[in-house]
Amino acid sequence: MRQVMRQTAATPLLNGVLYMLVITVLGTVGYTVAGWNLGDAFYMVIITIFTVGYDEVHPIVTPALRTLTITVIVLGCTGMIYLTGAIVQFLTATQLQNLLGLKRMKSEIDQLKNHVIVCGFGRIGRLLSRDLMAAGTPFVVVEREEGRIESARDKGYLCVHGEATEEQVLVAAGIERARTLATVLPNDAANVFITLSARSLNQELHIIARGEAPSTESKLLHAGANQVVLPAHIGAERIAEMILQPSGERLVRDAEHLEGFGQGLHALGLNLGVVTLAASSRYARQSIGEIERQSGGAFLIVAVNRRDGTTISRPARDLRVLPGDGVVLIERSGRTSAQEAFGGAEGGG
Helix, strand or coil, rough: CHHHHHHHHHHHHHHHHHHHHHHHHHHHHHHCCCCHHHHHHHHHHHHHCCCCCCCCCCCCCCCCHHHHHHHHHHHHHHHHHHHHHHHHHHHHHHHHHHHHHHHHHHHHHCCCCCCEECCCCHHHHHHHHHHHHHHHCCEEEEEECCCHHHHHHHHHCCEEECCCCCCHHHHCCCCCCEEEHHHHCHHHHHHHHHHHHHHHCCCCCEEEEEEECCCHHHHHHHHHHEEEHHHHHHHHHHHHHHHCHHHHHHHHHHHHHHCCCCHHHHHEEEEEEECCCCCCCCCCCCEEEHHHHCCCCCEEEEECCCCCCCCECCCCCCEEEECCCEEEEEECCCCCCCHHHCCCCCCCC
């Protein structure tokens, strides 16, 4: 609707500009034909159209020159009146559409419940917003930069323009009614402050915070974050998996491309992944049967990728998994984290 209003208001303005250009060109050509040079002819048309009131450049003595001048006066002044009105209409319509758009957006935000608040519309914020929109999850973007907030509005996202570190901005985004807040700014200090403010405003809010430095994780958790995401750490782990487990990575990628496979697993509360077995893990050098039994059914191992690059699909239950092996498994959502268990977070043994 905003685009339609903008186009509607711009049409008279474009028509007025085009009309004035035509009058200017025709008037200039007319005086040139009468024997004036191009500079004098153009100057005469301009002072006539804008009714400045200076003397004529050359005497207007012939009937043809007087007719031409009268025509330029009538058509030019009429065009200027029309163009002035079009400019006023365009500016008024632009301000009106912005006002109506902001009021409509505020009304929609005020009606939201159990929505997500995304603080920051940078690289990660854009990707997150895109995925939330695709999933049909209601969300609000909070961003301070005018260019980014305009980009978010153009995509049809609900937005609040302001500093997410300010409590009144979070309140305007409906934080008391929200279920999740994701603060994904590249500034660790800002993310900590936003987390503190958000937790004080909504004790039940699920907060996911981004951290750049590993040392920030503990600060964010103490500030009230439920989960902390370290993009650099995740990226490094992902690259390491690709290097150490190329075959296992390929198996996971191919499996996820099967039609309906990923959706079916998620619907059953399952996830497919590949992890590297650490030497400090309690599962190191144990058989697959022992690992699955000790996990209490949290994991189901479907393949093992040895350090030498050999992939063992449908491994036997007595096959022992060695440190450095890649383990392709199906994991139950909400149970013991496979990354922690196989990575050694639960202690050696």
